[in-house]
Amino acid sequence: MSTALRVEGLTKRFAGVAANDDVDFDLRPGEIHCLFGENGAGKSTLSSCIFGFYRPDKGQIFVRDQPVHIASPIDAIRHGIGMVHQHFVLVPEFTVLENIIVGTQRSGWRLNAAEARQKLKAICDGYGLDIDFDAYVWELPVGRQQWVEILKALYLDAEILILDEPTAVLTPAESRILFDIMGKMCARGLSIILITHKLIEVMQSNRVTVLRKGKVVATLNTVETSPDELARLMVGRDVSFAITKPELKPGETVVAVKGLTAHGHWGEAVLKDVSFSVARHEILGIAGVAGNGQKELFEVLCGVRKPQAGSIRLMDEEIAGLTPRCLMDRGVGHIPDDRFREGLVPEFNVAENLVLGWQRNAKYRSGPLINFKAIAKLSREMIAEYQIATRDEKVTAGKLSGGNAQKIIIAREFRHAAGLMLANQPTRGLDVGVIEYVQSQLLRKRAEGFAVILASEELGDLFGLADRIAVMFKGEIMGIVDPRNTTISEVGVMMAGRRQGTTQ
Amino acid sequence: MIRFEPRTERDGLWTAASFAMAVVAGLAVSALLLASTGADVGQVFAALVQGAAGSPKALATTLVKATPIILTGLATVIAFRAQLWSIGQEGQVFAGAMGGYLGGQVLAGMPPLLFFPGVLAFGMAAGMALGWLAAQLRNRFGVNEIISTVMLNYLVIYLLSWLLQGGPWGENGATISYQQSPMLPEDAFLPALFGSNRLHAGVLLPFLAAALCAVVISRTPLGYEIRGLGYNPEALRHKGVNIARTVTIVMMASGALAALAGATELFGVAHRLRADNLVGLGYAGIIVGMIGGLRPLGTVVAGLFFGGLASGAVYMRVLGDVPASLVPAIQGITLFFFLCAGVLARYRVVRVAFQ
Numbered sequence: 078m079s080t081a082l083r084v085e086g087l088t089k090r091f092a093g094v095a096a097n098d099d100v101d102f103d104l105r106p107g108e109i110h111c112l113f114g115e116n117g118a119g120k121s122t123l124s125s126c127i128f129g130f131y132r133p134d135k136g137q138i139f140v141r142d143q144p145v146h147i148a149s150p151i152d153a154i155r156h157g158i159g160m161v162h163q164h165f166v167l168v169p170e171f172t173v174l175e176n177i178i179v180g181t182q183r184s185g186w187r188l189n190a191a192e193a194r195q196k197l198k199a200i201c202d203g204y205g206l207d208i209d210f211d212a213y214v215w216e217l218p219v220g221r222q223q224w225v226e227i228l229k230a231l232y233l234d235a236e237i238l239i240l241d242e243p244t245a246v247l248t249p250a251e252s253r254i255l256f257d258i259m260g261k262m263c264a265r266g267l268s269i270i271l272i273t274h275k276l277i278e279v280m281q282s283n284r285v286t287v288l289r290k291g292k293v294v295a296t297l298n299t300v301e302t303s304p305d306e307l308a309r310l311m312v313g314r315d316v317s318f319a320i321t322k323p324e325l326k327p328g329e330t331v332v333a334v335k336g337l338t339a340h341g342h343w344g345e346a347v348l349k350d351v352s353f354s355v356a357r358h359e360i361l362g363i364a365g366v367a368g369n370g371q372k373e374l375f376e377v378l379c380g381v382r383k384p385q386a387g388s389i390r391l392m393d394e395e396i397a398g399l400t401p402r403c404l405m406d407r408g409v410g411h412i413p414d415d416r417f418r419e420g421l422v423p424e425f426n427v428a429e430n431l432v433l434g435w436q437r438n439a440k441y442r443s444g445p446l447i448n449f450k451a452i453a454k455l456s457r458e459m460i461a462e463y464q465i466a467t468r469d470e471k472v473t474a475g476k477l478s479g480g481n482a483q484k485i486i487i488a489r490e491f492r493h494a495a496g497l498m499l500a501n502q503p504t505r506g507l508d509v510g511v512i513e514y515v516q517s518q519l520l521r522k523r524a525e526g527f528a529v530i531l532a533s534e535e536l537g538d539l540f541g542l543a544d545r546i547a548v549m550f551k552g553e554i555m556g557i558v559d560p561r562n563t564t565i566s567e568v569g570v571m572m573a574g575r576r577q578g579t580t581q
Numbered sequence: 582m583i584r585f586e587p588r589t590e591r592d593g594l595w596t597a598a599s600f601a602m603a604v605v606a607g608l609a610v611s612a613l614l615l616a617s618t619g620a621d622v623g624q625v626f627a628a629l630v631q632g633a634a635g636s637p638k639a640l641a642t643t644l645v646k647a648t649p650i651i652l653t654g655l656a657t658v659i660a661f662r663a664q665l666w667s668i669g670q671e672g673q674v675f676a677g678a679m680g681g682y683l684g685g686q687v688l689a690g691m692p693p694l695l696f697f698p699g700v701l702a703f704g705m706a707a708g709m710a711l712g713w714l715a716a717q718l719r720n721r722f723g724v725n726e727i728i729s730t731v732m733l734n735y736l737v738i739y740l741l742s743w744l745l746q747g748g749p750w751g752e753n754g755a756t757i758s759y760q761q762s763p764m765l766p767e768d769a770f771l772p773a774l775f776g777s778n779r780l781h782a783g784v785l786l787p788f789l790a791a792a793l794c795a796v797v798i799s800r801t802p803l804g805y806e807i808r809g810l811g812y813n814p815e816a817l818r819h820k821g822v823n824i825a826r827t828v829t830i831v832m833m834a835s836g837a838l839a840a841l842a843g844a845t846e847l848f849g850v851a852h853r854l855r856a857d858n859l860v861g862l863g864y865a866g867i868i869v870g871m872i873g874g875l876r877p878l879g880t881v882v883a884g885l886f887f888g889g890l891a892s893g894a895v896y897m898r899v900l901g902d903v904p905a906s907l908v909p910a911i912q913g914i915t916l917f918f919f920l921c922a923g924v925l926a927r928y929r930v931v932r933v934a935f936q
Contacts, residue, residue: 434820
């Protein structure tokens with residue numbers, strides 16, 4: 078057996094546009110093979126064809142060198158192909174065991190839980206996975222939920238595993254564990270197709286196939302290539318990773334937070350006595366592992382969550398507890414981390430999304446009616462200025478890639494905000510080219526005199542962009558450091574819960 | 582072999598074709614049903630068409646029958662577009678009739694130019710009150726609007742029943758108690774149009790209301806918020822829209838539209854307060870709104886179609902000799918195929934070769 082899976086000349090068109098154009102791809106037994114490319118390069122289309130969601134217009138798929146016809150995911154599973162989606166397909170109210178066996182039973186109506194438990198136990202022991210089969214899925218952290226998805230595929234005897242951007246929802250620590258597990262799986266003969274656009278992950282694979290605009294640009298042995306070469310292949314031009322940040326003297330204080338405390342749904346403290354201030358011409362970075370209060374901090378700052386105690390002064394006005402509307406009117410811009418849920422109405426078109434929140438503004442109205450003409454004109458200007466890749470302003474926002482969706486949000490917030498810009502994970506899940514763009518835009522706002530609060534899980538980004546970095550752990554600030562005289566590992570230790578200046 | 586694939590963009594021609602197929606299929610299945618009762622299918626359909634649109638009188642009846650269900654259909658559209666699944670149209674129709682009746686007593690003797698707008702406003706206020714109540718239950722206590730509106734329907738329907746039987750509004754002096762109020766004075770009848778004896782001025786209201794709904798939904802900031810609320814309330818909340826307030830406005834507007842149907846039935850058709858001619862108008866409106874694709878103009882078309890079916894039913898029964906209860910069956914069959922067409926319009930049919 079020379080290949081676990083091979084794809085020859087695969088072509089898939091959508092409305093005449095080739096999402097995959099004559100793609101050749103092969104997966105060797107026991108390797109991790111990365112599919113690397115920008116959003117919309119055709120990675121997901123290719124994996125969807127392999128897993129039977131789409132049927133290719135042309136081309137042939139071989140499993141273990143035998144030509145196969147995969148008409149549906151059921152066929153794919155029968156051929157030993159498993160897929161773990163970026164967004165999990167789990168029932169939160171079911172236990173781990175129930176999630177795995179429901180819908181995967183092969184023998185009629187009877188749920189044979191005992192037998193399934195035994196089989197799963199064997200799989201878990203083999204890979205060193207420690208998971209409670211009787212825990213409810215909603216109780217599990219995201220990383221463990223992903224294990225459940227992987228177990229589901231392994232339970233169905235998958236020998237070829239497709240992982241679609243598996244680390245998009247994971248913390249750095251969880252990602253490391255995932256890669257350990259993947260290594261063990263390959264050692265036992267499984268073959269893995271890893272879809273990603275993070276260079277750091279590509280470098281941990283055996284081989285990489287770079288896609289651009291639906292075509293295979295290159296298939297390389299990972300050890301023989303470099304991140305720079307891969308980025309160039311992906312984008313089709315040179316990309317600069319170095320961020321050049323001009324020295325600016327911080328101006329007057331824009332926002333001052335003191336003793337901010339907020340409770341979660343069950344009354345637990347999600348923010349504890351948080352204090353900091355940000356001045357004009359300054360970017361305050363917020364570092365921390367996901368789920369340590371960053372999201373709640375942004376929610377309080379933009380008004381969708383009410384704080385229990387503490388004060389927020391914006392230009393010497395107390396704003397704690399005001400509604401999002403009041404804060405928007407006072408010049409607070411917000412780029413939320415969940416862009417399609419909190420930042421956009423995916424069913425609205427680009428133009429409508431560019432005025433979301435400002436639909437009642439006199440500039441966009443004529444009398445009681447919305448002035449769609451004025452909005453269209455403005456939208457075309459903004460599409461050009463922010464380089465949003467869309468046919469025109471009438472395209473539904475949900476059809477755009479994550480990067481272009483993010484550009485819509487940035488364009489809207491930059492247009493309407495004055496003074497304070499909140500950006501929570503603005504580069505998460507984006508392509509290298511777009512990340513570069515978003516970062517340059519944040520620096521532009523800093524130069525214009527905005528105070529910027531930027532949370533990111535990529536420490537490298539924070540060190541490049543922020544003037545000061547506040548490290549959060551379990552809703553508290555462990556310390557605020559100057560990136561010029563602090564190392565990444567010092568911040569890493571604070572992210573794990575050690576206070577600044579203490580040794581324990 | 583053929584196969585269905587989701588469409589990335591809507592195709593107007595294909596959508597029209599889907600609905601045309603739905604009409605044909607609906608008629609074909611209805612024909613089978615009619616044939617199974619031993620009726621002459623051709624004759625029955627001829628009677629149906631004649632009764633729906635065969636004469637000015639038939640057209641007038643169609644319009645009169647379509648009026649309340651277009652209004653309740655619009656009530657459905659405005660709520661469902663915001664993904665507020667109000668089933669309260671039925672009760673709101675009753676409330677509209679009751680509010681109108683109360684208004685008729687309060688405003689008795691006023692000049693017509695004040696009286697008719699006044700009683701319609703009374704009726705709409707009653708429907709708005711019900712919508713407001715359901716909205717408050719949802720906003721404050723998280724009560725699902727489906728549950729609250731269904732429960733309120735019972736409440737309102739039994740309230741009318743009590744008011745008419747044993748209550749203050751029943752017809753006095755009769756040895757047998759009918760569930761109805763005394764006849765309204767003749768100057769409280771909605772004026773007739775074109776000298777017809779059945780075409781009341783209220784038939785203009787659904788068209789005005791539909792035009793207003795269309796403009797509000799697609800061209801005003803409120804409509805933008807209603808559509809946005811239906812698609813993604815979380816994004817709206819983050820961008821400063823007061824969700825609770827929008828929900829309240831939508832539920833009140835929906836209630837007002839449904840109530841208007843009850844009030845026009847009272848002053849334009851029944852001329853006395855009774856339950857039997859109001860039953861089912863709210864639920865029919867849900868069907869009409871859905872078939873209309875939750876669009877105001879589509880709802881007008883669907884409402885006229887159903888109005889025609891209702892009007893033609895009389896002829897069908899007389900000329901075609903079929904039981905009138907087949908009409909709701911035909912309506913149900915049509916709805917089924919229209920819903921299918923709605924799904925079909927979102928897919929494309931692809932021919933695939935056997936491999």
